[in-house]
Amino acid sequence: MLVLSRAQTEALLDLDALIDALASAMADLSAGRASAPDRIGALVPEHDGLLAAMPGYVPSAGVLMSKLVSLYPRNAGSALPTHQAVIVVFDPGTGQPQALLDGTAITAIRTGACSALSARLLARKDADVLAILGTGVQARSHARAMCRVRPIRQIRVAGRDYAKAAALAAELSEALPADTLAVKTYPEALRGATIACAATHATQPVIRRSWLTPGVHVTSVGYGGGREVDDATVRDALVCVESRRAALAPYPAGSSDLLEPIRDGIIPAGHVHTELGELVAGTKPARQSPDQITLYKSVGVAVQDAAAAALVIAAARERSAGQEFAL
Numbered sequence: 001m002l003v004l005s006r007a008q009t010e011a012l013l014d015l016d017a018l019i020d021a022l023a024s025a026m027a028d029l030s031a032g033r034a035s036a037p038d039r040i041g042a043l044v045p046e047h048d049g050l051l052a053a054m055p056g057y058v059p060s061a062g063v064l065m066s067k068l069v070s071l072y073p074r075n076a077g078s079a080l081p082t083h084q085a086v087i088v089v090f091d092p093g094t095g096q097p098q099a100l101l102d103g104t105a106i107t108a109i110r111t112g113a114c115s116a117l118s119a120r121l122l123a124r125k126d127a128d129v130l131a132i133l134g135t136g137v138q139a140r141s142h143a144r145a146m147c148r149v150r151p152i153r154q155i156r157v158a159g160r161d162y163a164k165a166a167a168l169a170a171e172l173s174e175a176l177p178a179d180t181l182a183v184k185t186y187p188e189a190l191r192g193a194t195i196a197c198a199a200t201h202a203t204q205p206v207i208r209r210s211w212l213t214p215g216v217h218v219t220s221v222g223y224g225g226g227r228e229v230d231d232a233t234v235r236d237a238l239v240c241v242e243s244r245r246a247a248l249a250p251y252p253a254g255s256s257d258l259l260e261p262i263r264d265g266i267i268p269a270g271h272v273h274t275e276l277g278e279l280v281a282g283t284k285p286a287r288q289s290p291d292q293i294t295l296y297k298s299v300g301v302a303v304q305d306a307a308a309a310a311l312v313i314a315a316a317r318e319r320s321a322g323q324e325f326a327l
Contacts, residue, residue: 001100001326002098002099003100003101003323003325004100004101004102004316005102006104006105008316008321009105010105010109011321012311012312012319013312014311015113018109018110018308018311019116021310022110022113022114022117022307022308025058025303025304026276026303027280028058028303030277031277031281033059033060034058034059034303034306035056035057036246036302038249038253039052041053049071049074050070052253053067053068054068054302055067056302057306058306058310059092061310062092062310063309063310064095064306065087065088065306065309066090067085067086067107067302069084069085069107071223072084073223076201077161081136081137082201082223083104083137085104085107086100086101086103087102087305087309089101089309089313097327106305108138109141109308110305111141111142111298112141112144113145114276114304115142115197115219115296115298116142116145116146117149118217118219118276119146119217120149121240121279122217122279123150124217124287126194127152127194128151128153129152129193129194130143130154130155130178130196130197131156131158131196132157132158132189132197132199133190133196133198133207134159134199134222135159135160135167136199138199138221139157139159140168140171141199142221143155144175146197147176147177152176152195153179155169155178156181156188157169157182158183158184158185158186158188158189159200165182165183166182168182186208186211187208190212191211193212193216194217195216195218196216196217196218197218198218198219198222200223200228201226202227203226203227204227205230207230209230209233210232212233217293217296219298221300228257229295229297231264233295234257234258236293237292237293238273238293239258239274239295240275240279241255241274241276241296241297242300242301244272247272248269248272
């Protein structure tokens with residue numbers, strides 16, 4: 001079995017190739033060619049924790065795998081990530097275990113990359129001001145990925161802790177070709193932004209309709225049991241998800257940002273306009289006007305991890321990276 005560390009996994013995963021691979025994987029999922037059963041989770045209520053199992057098979061990528069991922073929101077602000085994971089890859093022809101990968105890096109990178117795919121499909125072509133809400137791993141991932149699909153000239157970072165926002169802005173300014181600055185409030189970050197990425201553990205919305213500029217593309221990847229997006233934004237936006245089944249599944253699998261406004265009668269159950277894969281395949285229309293607000297609400301699906309794992313393993317084989325162990 002091939003074993004790859006977190007550093008090796010990060011080094012082997014090409015971001016541009018991943019965005020393209022995710023497009024194929026999401027199209028497979030929406031067309032029914034990929035298999036991604038409902039995730040199951042064991043709750044750890046005394047720590048607000050969750051351990052979820054996410055198996056998936058993507059035939060176009062030739063990969064069969066399962067991810068075990070823990071979600072511990074209380075880790076936010078500590079040395080430990082809120083999401084920690086491992087991925088086991090199997091031979092799809094024989095079922096033999098082939099590789100063990102760090103899943104924490106893959107989760108971070110593929111989440112930002114899939115948000116970038118949503119922007120490539122839904123954001124205005126001239127979108128150039130990016131608001132990043134949050135200061136953690138996903139904030140970094142989203143800033144890097146968005147700069148690959150749109151001509152971002154300015155990035156505004158906001159979070160609960162201004163010092164952390166300032167530190168992240170300084171870090172991103174060294175890595176990305178955009179004017180990057182920290183701001184003190186979410187409304188300030190969102191004012192005039194044409195792409196807004198929410199990557200928080202908020203329990204109250206950090207995206208509010210009155211703060212948004214016409215034509216903005218919003219992505220929301222935060223804690224599924226919280227609220228990042230207010231009802232008015234969900235109501236007024238063209239809503240896109242990875243999978244309707246996954247996004248509308250009961251907690252802890254689905255999204256409170258969609259389930260609560262459906263429960264409260266703000267939107268009908270059929271309000272979700274499209275899946276990413278339907279946009280990729282061209283079976284559903286994308287943005288209808290320059291001023292339309294679009295919203296990509298992510299809960300994460302296994303085919304994203306499968307697409308990323310396939311790229312990592314192929315690159316590892318090509319470069320003779322990692323270590324082989326007999327079980």
